[in-house]
Amino acid sequence: MDWEFIQKNWRNAIEILILTIGIYQIYRAFKATRGARILVGLVVILVGLTGLLQLFKFQVITWIVTRAMLVLLVMLPVIFQPEIRMALARVGSSRWLDWLLRNDSRQIDLLESVNEAVVMLSKKRIGALFAFERNISLKPQQETGVTLNAVFSPELAMSVFFPKSPLHDGGMILADERVTAAACVFPVSQRELADRSTGLRHRAAMGLTEETDAVCVVVSEETGAISISKDGLMERNLGEDAFRERMAEIFLSNMDIDEKSVSEKLGTESRRAGTGDGDLDAD
Numbered sequence: 012m013d014w015e016f017i018q019k020n021w022r023n024a025i026e027i028l029i030l031t032i033g034i035y036q037i038y039r040a041f042k043a044t045r046g047a048r049i050l051v052g053l054v055v056i057l058v059g060l061t062g063l064l065q066l067f068k069f070q071v072i073t074w075i076v077t078r079a080m081l082v083l084l085v086m087l088p089v090i091f092q093p094e095i096r097m098a099l100a101r102v103g104s105s106r107w108l109d110w111l112l113r114n115d116s117r118q119i120d121l122l123e124s125v126n127e128a129v130v131m132l133s134k135k136r137i138g139a140l141f142a143f144e145r146n147i148s149l150k151p152q153q154e155t156g157v158t159l160n161a162v163f164s165p166e167l168a169m170s171v172f173f174p175k176s177p178l179h180d181g182g183m184i185l186a187d188e189r190v191t192a193a194a195c196v197f198p199v200s201q202r203e204l205a206d207r208s209t210g211l212r213h214r215a216a217m218g219l220t221e222e223t224d225a226v227c228v229v230v231s232e233e234t235g236a237i238s239i240s241k242d243g244l245m246e247r248n249l250g251e252d253a254f255r256e257r258m259a260e261i262f263l264s265n266m267d268i269d270e271k272s273v274s275e276k277l278g279t280e281s282r283r284a285g286t287g288d289g290d291l292d293a294d
C-alpha cells in the first residue's frame with residue numbers, strides 16, 4: 012500500500028465506514044421490532060427480483076417493478092411509522108442527550124414511591140402493570156383507559172390494582188411524574204415466545220415496549236414476581252434489590268453520582284420501613 016493509494020482512496024474508506032455504521036445502526040434500531048421481518052422480506056424479494064430481471068431482461072416487468080419501487084419508497088415511512096418513531100426516540104434518548112437534559116429530584120421521589128408500591132404489590136401478590144412514558148407519547152394507550160392525572164403514591168397504586176377495584180384491569184400510565192391514566196389496554200406482543208406460559212399482562216408489557224420507548228413494570232398476580240420490560244424484552248423475576256438497582260440504572264443513569272447515592276439511601280430507608288408480609292417467589 013503506497014502513499015498515493017491512500018491519498019486516492021481515504022475518502023472511499025471513510026464513506027464505507029460511515030455506510031457500515033449507518034446500516035448497522037438501522038438494523039439495530041429495527042431488530043427488536045415487528046417491522047424487522049417485513050423489512051427483511053422486502054429486501055429479499057427486491058434482491059431476488061432484480062437478479063432475475065437482470066438475467067432475463069424482461070422489459071415490461073422491469074418497467075413495472077421500477078415504478079412499483081418508487082411507490083414503495085413513498086409507502087415505507089407509512090408502513091414503518093412505529094419503528095421509525097421508535098428509532099428516532101432511541102437516538103433522542105441516548106445517554107449523551109440524557110446527560111444534557113438532566114433529571115431533577117422529583118424523578119428520584121417518584122421512582123422511590125414506585126419502587127415502594129411495586130414491592131408492596133409483589134408481597135401481597137396483587138397483579139399490576141405500570142408503563143412509564145419516555146419520549147414517545149402514550150396518548151393512544153391513555154385514551155383506552157380512565158384519565159386520572161393524579162400524584163403517584165404507593166397507596167394510590169394499591170387502590171387501583173386491588174382486585175375487584177373498578178380500575179384494576181389493565182395498565183397504569185405514568186408520565187411527567189404523574190399518573191395520567193389507569194385501566195389502559197396496551198398492544199399485546201405477537202412475538203412467538205419460547206415460554207408459552209407467558210400470560211397477557213406480561214405480553215402487554217412487551218407489546219408496548221416493542222412499539223414505543225416506554226418502560227413497563229409487571230407484578231405477577233400468580234407469583235408476585237417483578238419483571239421489567241424495555242425495548243420489547245423482559246427481565247423476569249427480579250428480586251427486590253435487583254429491581255431497585257435496575258430501575259435506578261434505567262431512569263437515573265444520567266444523574267450525578269451524589270444524586271444517585273441520595274436515591275440509594277432513600278431506597279434502603281424505605282426498604283427498612285417496608286410494610287409487606289411475604290417473600291418474593293420465582294415464576
Ligand SMILES: Nc1ncnc2c1ncn2[C@@H]1O[C@H](COP(=O)(O)OP(=O)(O)OP(=O)(O)O)[C@@H](O)[C@H]1O
Pocket residue numbers: 138139140179180181182195196197198199208209210211212213214215230231232233234
Ligand atoms: N392488552 C392488555 N393491556 C393491559 N393489561 C392487560 C392486557 N391484557 C391483559 N391485561 C391484564 O392482565 C390480566 C390478565 O393477566 P394474565 O393472568 O393473563 O397474565 P400473566 O402475564 O400470566 O400475569 P399473572 O402472572 O399476573 O397471572 C388482566 O386481568 C388484565 O388486567
